[in-house]
Amino acid sequence: MSENIRIIKTGLNVTKYLNQLRQHPEDWGAHNDYANGRLDPKLNIVTADILQLIMGVVESPEIPIGNSELCIPTPAYYKHTDIVYFLKRNFHNVKRCGYLGLPVGEIVGQHIDEGTYYLTKDRYHLSVQGVYEYTVGGETAKVEPGTLMWFNNKKMHGTVNIGDVPRITFVFDVPHNKKNP
Numbered sequence: 001m002s003e004n005i006r007i008i009k010t011g012l013n014v015t016k017y018l019n020q021l022r023q024h025p026e027d028w029g030a031h032n033d034y035a036n037g038r039l040d041p042k043l044n045i046v047t048a049d050i051l052q053l054i055m056g057v058v059e060s061p062e063i064p065i066g067n068s069e070l071c072i073p074t075p076a077y078y079k080h081t082d083i084v085y086f087l088k089r090n091f092h093n094v095k096r097c098g099y100l101g102l103p104v105g106e107i108v109g110q111h112i113d114e115g116t117y118y119l120t121k122d123r124y125h126l127s128v129q130g131v132y133e134y135t136v137g138g139e140t141a142k143v144e145p146g147t148l149m150w151f152n153n154k155k156m157h158g159t160v161n162i163g164d165v166p167r168i169t170f171v172f173d174v175p176h177n178k179k180n181p
Contacts, residue, residue, distance in 0.1 A: 004136035004152040008181045012146040014128045016082040017170065021099065021128075027051045027076040028101065048106065052098035053077040053084070056117065066115020071095050083170055086126070091180075095121060097172035099128070102161045110135070110158040121173040122180050123153040130167035134159045143169075150181065 021027075028051045053076055058068045077084060087094045095117075102108065113123070125134070127147045134141050137155035142162075151157060161167040174180055 002139050002141070004139045004155055004157075005134065005141045006150045006181075007141065008124075008148045008150060010144065010147050012126070012148060014126070014146050017080075017086075017126075017128050018168070020080050020082050021051070021168065024076065024079050027079065028099075048103075048108065049101035050098055051076060051080075051101075052096075053080055054095065054097045056096050064115055066113070066117050068115075069117060083126075087172065091124075091172070091174050093175055095173040095175065097170070100167075100169050100171055102130075102132070102159070102167040102169075104130075104161055104164060104166060107160045108158050110156045112156055113153040118153060118173075120176050121153075122150060122176050124172050124174065125149050125151065126170040126172075128168040128170055130161055130165050131163035132159050132161050132167045132169075148181075 028049050052074050054071050054073050056065050056068055057070045057072055058065055059070065087097065125143070125148070127143045127145050127149075129145055131145075132143050134143050134149075134151065134157070136151045136153075136157040141149070143149065159167075
């Protein structure tokens with residue numbers, strides 16, 4: 001068993017989540033200052049997209065988002081009911097969550113999620129579309145659609161889309177608990 005990546009389940013049917021994403025394409029990037037993630041490539045930031053369902057917020061601008069425990073649902077939360085039902089059925093007290101999109105061949109460079117918020121949370125992915133390699137702390141797993149996994153986001157981690165379609169992953173945080181999968 002891997003110390004940094006734990007495959008919890010494979011073969012989950014993710015069709016209904018994809019269907020709701022197709023029904024509401026306007027939700028992508030709606031709560032992202034960098035709509036559709038199209039940033040200057042010299043900044044070493046990938047072309048990616050985000051659809052937040054529960055987002056982190058701060059009480060004042062001087063507080064880094066990584067140090068805030070405040071979370072609020074976005075309007076998309078109330079439209080993407082199938083994934084919300086999945087969360088309520090399988091996890092308790094979900095904090096920040098949303099879909100991340102990554103074009104074919106693109107990468108998310110190695111990084112650590114920084115801030116006090118992350119110290120007490122477990123991070124999960126539910127792969128919805130595409131195939132990607134996920135590397136955490138030097139360990140790599142190939143992730144297929146329908147895979148639910150935990151990973152240690154307190155160590156260096158990153159991904160590359162090795163599939164032939166954009167990668168769509170549902171990422172969510174749950175307060176750390178020994179009973180978490």
